[in-house]
Ligand SMILES: Nc1nc2c(ncn2[C@@H]2O[C@H](COP(=O)(O)OP(=O)(O)OP(=O)(O)O)[C@@H](O)[C@H]2O)c(=O)[nH]1
């Protein structure tokens with residue numbers, strides 16, 4: 001039986017809840033959908049990540065109630081003027097979400113919004129604990145000379161204020177500050193923290209570099225990059241996207257789409273051609289079944305070892321209840337170096353990094369250990385950055401200016417125990433028919449990183465071979 005807590009919602013909890021509900025993708029998922037249980041489950045998980053325990057049902061009921069209150073107050077306001085709304089502190093935030101006004105405008109638009117933001121702080125004697133927000137204070141009116149700020153919490157701040165002003169607390173001048181809460185999703189870093197040039201020349205340069213790439217070990221004509229990650233993370237779409245860039249139009253050779261279990265059920269090694277009749281590129285992308293959190297479901301960790309070591313044949317049908325073993329038909333007993341994996345890419349959905357189930361994170365760690373033992377370099381490709389951040393959706397070149405994307409990348413780096421330099425974001429082709437320059441540049445940059453990482457693998461191999469030859 002479901003155990004439900006009936007503790008009333010705190011202000012900071014509602015604040016966090018509204019941040020989540022107001023996120024563009026969640027808002028879109030909820031908007032007009034009749035079956036939105038999955039989205040409420042996600043909201044419940046996100047709340048849990050912020051330390052609030054609410055079931056998906058409680059989230060649904062809360063939103064229903066708040067929407068009904070919002071409609072009633074809005075109607076009242078229409079009838080009796082704006083004063084009727086002053087008692088409901090969430091009006092401005094609800095209006096930003098459901099009144100079709102951007103959040104940032106709402107937050108800066110006047111005293112009511114300031115009150116809405118300050119209320120939870122007053123109640124909790126601290127800033128709201130919603131990690132999705134950054135808080136800044138903006139001076140609204142300046143009396144011209146140095147003076148005192150408004151005491152947000154008079155009694156608590158008195159001793160410090162007295163000490164700062166030599167016990168003279170007579171108010172002679174007043175500066176009023178408005179606390180503006182800007183969702184991190186819309187906060188920009190002034191200078192991009194990674195530099196990338198977004199023009200056709202750069203795209204051509206990246207494509208030429210990939211075409212001209214040659215593994216440093218002569219027995220390996222093509223570098224093999226393995227794509228693994230949770231169900232629906234965008235593994236197949238990543239191959240499709242890279243293939244599209246080199247084909248010159250959007251293609252979808254690998255089956256991609258949404259499903260609760262993995263749509264990809266076979267191990268596939270995909271060559272990418274430079275154009276329809278072109279030569280195969282020096283890279284092979286290996287697509288796999290999605291990882292699932294529960295044991296015995298999705299791609300098996302032992303199967304990953306088999307792939308890394310080159311035992312698994314192309315088109316092998318995954319069987320989560322029975323991993324590949326030496327007696328399985330097609331099993332490669334003594335794979336060559338060219339059949340092994342030279343770089344392992346974890347494909348992670350950026351919208352889910354903060355709510356990654358513990359068991360899945362553990363599985364990824366176990367895989368990482370195996371790959372480390374085999375000396376396979378690893379990196380993370382973060383997909384769906386467009387769905388994660390409105391700034392990025394609006395313009396992909398904001399990718400390294402978005403505070404939120406940086407935080408997701410940092411979280412991915414922590415979760416997998418990898419440096420931030422091993423995390424690259426991409427936006428796959430999913431719905432469009434034509435290529436887009438900025439998407440191409442980001443996708444190609446990810447491939448370049450994969451090739452650089454594979455080079456590390458080949459360097460190690462060359463060193464080992466060199467040592468062996470020296471010994472002989
Ligand atoms: N907005 C957006 N959607 C994406 C992106 N990448 C993938 N998707 C969508 O995510 C869904 C899953 O993509 P797939 O490529 O099938 O994911 P997968 O990892 O291969 O999934 P399985 O094979 O089922 O494990 C599809 O509906 C894609 O359209 C992206 O970068 N942005």
Ligand SMILES: [Mg+2]
Nearest residue numbers: 235236263264
């Ligand atoms: Mg797939």
